[in-house]
Amino acid sequence: xxxxxxxxxxxxxxxxxxxxxxxxxxxxxxxxxxxxxxxxxxxxxxxxxxxxxxxxxxxxxxxxxxxxxxxxxxxxxxxxxxxxxxxxxxxxxxxxxxxxxxxxxxxxxxxxxxxxxxxxxxxxxxxxxxxxxxxxxxxxxxxxxxxxxxxxxxxxxxxxxxxxxxxxxxxxxxxxxxxxxxxxxxxxxxxxxxxxxxxxxxxxxxxxxxxxxxxxxxxxxxxxxxxxxxxxxxxxxxxxxxxxxxxxxxxxxxxxxxxxxxxxxxxxxxxxxxxxxxxxxxxxxxxxxxxxxxxxxxxxxxxxxxxxxxxxxxxxxxxxxxxxxxxxxxxxxxxxxxxxxxxxxxxxxxxxxxxxxxxxxxxxxxxxxxxxxxxxxxxxxx
Amino acid sequence: xxxxxxxxxxxxxxxxxxxxxxxxxxxxxxxxxxxxxxxxxxxxxxxxxxxxxxxxxxxxxxxxxxxxxxxxxxxxxxxxxxxxxxxxxxxxxxxxxxxxxxxxxxxx
Numbered sequence: 001x002x003x004x005x006x007x008x009x010x011x012x013x014x015x016x017x018x019x020x021x022x023x024x025x026x027x028x029x030x031x032x033x034x035x036x037x038x039x040x041x042x043x044x045x046x047x048x049x050x051x052x053x054x055x056x057x058x059x060x061x062x063x064x065x066x067x068x069x070x071x072x073x074x075x076x077x078x079x080x081x082x083x084x085x086x087x088x089x090x091x092x093x094x095x096x097x098x099x100x101x102x103x104x105x106x107x108x109x110x111x112x113x114x115x116x117x118x119x120x121x122x123x124x125x126x127x128x129x130x131x132x133x134x135x136x137x138x139x140x141x142x143x144x145x146x147x148x149x150x151x152x153x154x155x156x157x158x159x160x161x162x163x164x165x166x167x168x169x170x171x172x173x174x175x176x177x178x179x180x181x182x183x184x185x186x187x188x189x190x191x192x193x194x195x196x197x198x199x200x201x202x203x204x205x206x207x208x209x210x211x212x213x214x215x216x217x218x219x220x221x222x223x224x225x226x227x228x229x230x231x232x233x234x235x236x237x238x239x240x241x242x243x244x245x246x247x248x249x250x251x252x253x254x255x256x257x258x259x260x261x262x263x264x265x266x267x268x269x270x271x272x273x274x275x276x277x278x279x280x281x282x283x284x285x286x287x288x289x290x291x292x293x294x295x296x297x298x299x300x301x302x303x304x305x306x307x308x309x310x311x312x313x314x315x316x317x318x319x320x321x322x323x324x325x326x327x328x329x330x331x332x333x334x335x336x337x338x339x340x341x342x343x344x345x346x347x348x349x350x351x352x353x354x355x356x357x358x359x360x361x362x363x364x365x366x367x368x369x370x371x372x373x374x375x376x377x378x379x380x381x382x
Numbered sequence: 383x384x385x386x387x388x389x390x391x392x393x394x395x396x397x398x399x400x401x402x403x404x405x406x407x408x409x410x411x412x413x414x415x416x417x418x419x420x421x422x423x424x425x426x427x428x429x430x431x432x433x434x435x436x437x438x439x440x441x442x443x444x445x446x447x448x449x450x451x452x453x454x455x456x457x458x459x460x461x462x463x464x465x466x467x468x469x470x471x472x473x474x475x476x477x478x479x480x481x482x483x484x485x486x487x488x489x490x
Contacts, residue, residue, distance in 0.1 A: 062425065062485075066417055069489045084428035090489045120428035122485055 008168075013161050020153050028146050035138050043134060044104045047113030050077045050129040055117055062121035069122060077131040081117075081124035089123055093130050100126050109133050179234055186227055193220045218262045225292055229354055232289050241283040241361065248278045248287070252312055255291045262299055269307040278312055280382070282362050290358045293351045294319050294378050301376070320377035326370040334368070402478040405467060420483040422450035430480065437476050441465045 057072030058081070071090050072079070080091035086100055095107055097114075104113050111133045117124050197217045205213065252274055263270050280287070298308050302321035309320045326334075334352055359366050359380065370376040410416045420433075427433045440448050444461040465472055 062421065067488065069485055071489050083430075085431060087429060089486055119425045121425060122489060123424045123428045123433075125428045 009161055009165060013157060016157050024149060028142055032142055043111050044113060047111060047129050047131060051113055051115045051127055054079050054127050054129060058121040058124055077129050080128045082126040083123050084125035097128055106133060183231055190224050190227055194224060214261060214265060218265050221262055225296055232354060243281050243283055246280050246282055246284055246287055248280045249274050249276050249312060251287055252291060255295060256310055259295055259299060267305045271307050271309045274312040275314060278314055286358045289354055293355050297351060316379060316381045318377055318379040320375060322375040325372045325374050325376050327372055331368050331370055402475055405475050417483055424485050426450055434476050434480055438472060441472060
């Protein structure tokens with residue numbers, strides 16, 4: 001699976017899931033509040049009934065007693081009565097009520113209902129009924145159902161996303177195979193050219209042909225280099241780094257040798273100072289790409305008959321040329337170009353983006369010093 | 383000192399009580415109606431303050447509209463005479479009336 005494909009799946013999945021979950025959450029919250037409201041309403045209705053039962057009893061006691069008035073008592077609820085100035089007349093409640101304005105409320109584990117009475121039997125202008133609150137525990141059930149639904153959504157959405165992205169994936173695969181095959185086919189002619197030039201007997205040539213031959217060789221090297229860059233960029237996503245302890249000194253020497261032909265043509269003086277046996281843990285191909293790109297840039301931009309210095313120490317590699325150099329602005333645009341790589345893919349930025357991606361992977365620092373008409377010095381440190 | 387105050391209070395209540403017998407009970411007797419009237423006032427006015435105020439109001443100026451008694455009753459026997467007692471004594475009488483007859487203290 002490609003990195004980009006994985007990312008797409010995650011994005012789509014994330015988008016889909018977050019919107020669905022939001023919807024589910026809203027639905028459940030609404031349901032929960034609605035249900036709670038309903039239960040409260042039911043509770044209130046019960047209390048209202050109690051309240052009118054109390055009122056009936058108060059009337060009865062008021063009318064039918066003379067010497068003593070027995071306050072009405074009920075099994076399933078408690079009650080209290082207050083006079084019109086809100087003084088307590090009689091109470092069987094567990095709690096003290098200080099606010100008679102609200103008609104229905106919860107306090108502790110009880111629910112209360114207050115109603116005003118007229119006529120004031122036994123002097124009661126307000127009655128308060130109190131009952132054990134029915135626990136509203138729909139929340140647990142609701143959470144369990146929600147969790148089940150959410151898991152189902154996640155599972156189905158995963159398959160759904162895969163299904164939706166399938167055509168895209170197939171196309172990508174097709175394209176990828178095409179590119180792989182064509183690049184592979186490009187490889188053969190290039191190596192053939194290079195190999196054949198190498199085996200050409202230079203003694204059989206006059207000097208003029210020899211020079212032409214060398215130019216062909218340099219051109220082929222450039223193509224080959226470009227080809228390597230392309231392969232690197234195209235297949236990079238799939239190839240995981242195979243890091244090993246590399247002898248950087250050896251590799252550097254090889255690469256310098258590889259470019260020596262091109263340097264010769266420009267009559268460049270290659271000044272190489274490589275410390276022996278500098279080791280670095282990295283992927284061989286990537287290190288080669290890194291060195292090639294910096295080196296070929298130096299060769300490309302330096303003037304004829306100048307000196308290119310390649311210096312390797314234990315923790316640094318610097319390659320400097322005596323080319324036309326870059327202004328401070330240009331240097332910063334190079335870095336910008338690295339960053340903009342994804343948008344300006346291809347074109348000028350290829351070499352820099354490869355450099356950037358490799359040094360980022362291995363935590364190598366890059367420093368570019370440049371002065372106009374004096375030259376550029378690229379230093380890698382690790 | 384305490385004894386004197388205690389004596390004074392007791393004699394005062396006794397005095398009040400006895401004057402209640404004189405001022406009110408001579409007409410109202412010990413009949414159940416006085417009881418019933420308190421019930422009616424309680425039912426209509428609810429709190430002690432308002433009941434006392436309403437009774438005071440009535441006794442100062444009895445009218446059939448203010449009366450808590452059934453219309454037929456008032457119609458037949460007419461309202462009572464205005465009280466001849468001064469406000470202070472009347473209030474004391476009403477206090478005694480309330481203390482003896484109020485419903486609140488009889489709820490259990």
